[in-house]
Amino acid sequence: MTSQQIKKLPVRIYEEWCKGCNICVTFCPTQTLEMSSHGKAVVAHPDQCTYCGLCERLCPDLAITVRPKPPKQKATADDSKEADNGKK
Numbered sequence: 001m002t003s004q005q006i007k008k009l010p011v012r013i014y015e016e017w018c019k020g021c022n023i024c025v026t027f028c029p030t031q032t033l034e035m036s037s038h039g040k041a042v043v044a045h046p047d048q049c050t051y052c053g054l055c056e057r058l059c060p061d062l063a064i065t066v067r068p069k070p071p072k073q074k075a076t077a078d079d080s081k082e083a084d085n086g087k088k
């Protein structure tokens with residue numbers, strides 16, 4: 001994964017600090033996180049993250065930072081036209 005891709009993830013995991021205790025994976029309510037074959041937590045399903053912050057609060061090694069939730073994208077004029085077309 002490139003550094004640009006990592007920056008877009010909802011959660012940043014500092015691999016050097018992760019001791020692989022599995023707490024974040026166990027308690028994430030949306031199964032966003034998984035343990036890698038290297039014994040480190042990874043963001044396996046970023047689309048499922050709700051930015052609840054639980055993993056950051058529970059990690060005993062302060063190895064996780066949850067990024068701010070991005071604002072919802074506004075619908076464009078083209079989107080509303082498509083929606084209108086769909087109704088007719």
Ligand code: SF4
Nearest residue numbers: 018019021022024059
């Ligand atoms: S809770 Fe922290 S130390 Fe434990 S697996 Fe998750 S990131 Fe690693």
Ligand code: SF4
Nearest residue numbers: 028049050052053055
């Ligand atoms: S912020 Fe919440 S939903 Fe996202 S990975 Fe952490 S515990 Fe899971």
